[in-house]
Amino acid sequence: MEKGLMLVVSGPAGSGKGTVNGRLSKMDGYAFSVSATTRAPRPGEVDGVNYHFISREEFEERIARGDMLEHTSYCGNYYGTPLKEALEVLEEGKNLILEIEVEGAMNVKRLYPEAVLIMLLPPTFAVQEWRLRHRGTETEEVIQRRLARTREELELLGEYDYIVYNRPDCAEDCVEDIRAIVRAERCSLRRHPNAKKAYFEQD
């Protein structure tokens, strides 16, 4: 069976990546990688669904055991991708969505060059700021930190493979764009390095 694609879908705070990835991961052939984090759950977030919410001590133990595919420290908390779960999903042939920030994305790219890196962005920085404020889940201090962080994150935009714009009320279009990217990636010659040989051998 063909293995699934590792899809890194990053986006600054307020980009709407949660909505887009939530919808995508409900589709056939896709699965969401549930990260571990030391940050506190936001209202409505469920342990084991949105994140595995764990203590700093447990997180550090997991890093030491080599249980994390990648991990990072973001705005004062640890975030990481559980390795075993990720590899199992890919082996099942499902496309795995890693909703991770840029440093984690760079680590994934180094470790798994076949991963596809997608940056989801609001149409403008002003729209991002508006969304973040209207979400109403963070304090002003956290909002300021996350907006400042966006400028740093976009320094690495050039390392990504694709950019998808999330226009207001257009999450469904983003889902379709990502599915189109996956379809194109499956036909990419870099994923079929032995195509010519295989073609003639099957005569």
Ligand code: 5GP
């Ligand atoms: P939030 O606290 O808003 O849920 O997430 C903060 C940032 O951490 C987001 O950019 C999110 O994509 C990223 N993030 C979530 N899980 C992981 C992970 O497992 N690894 C890394 N590197 N970043 C993550």
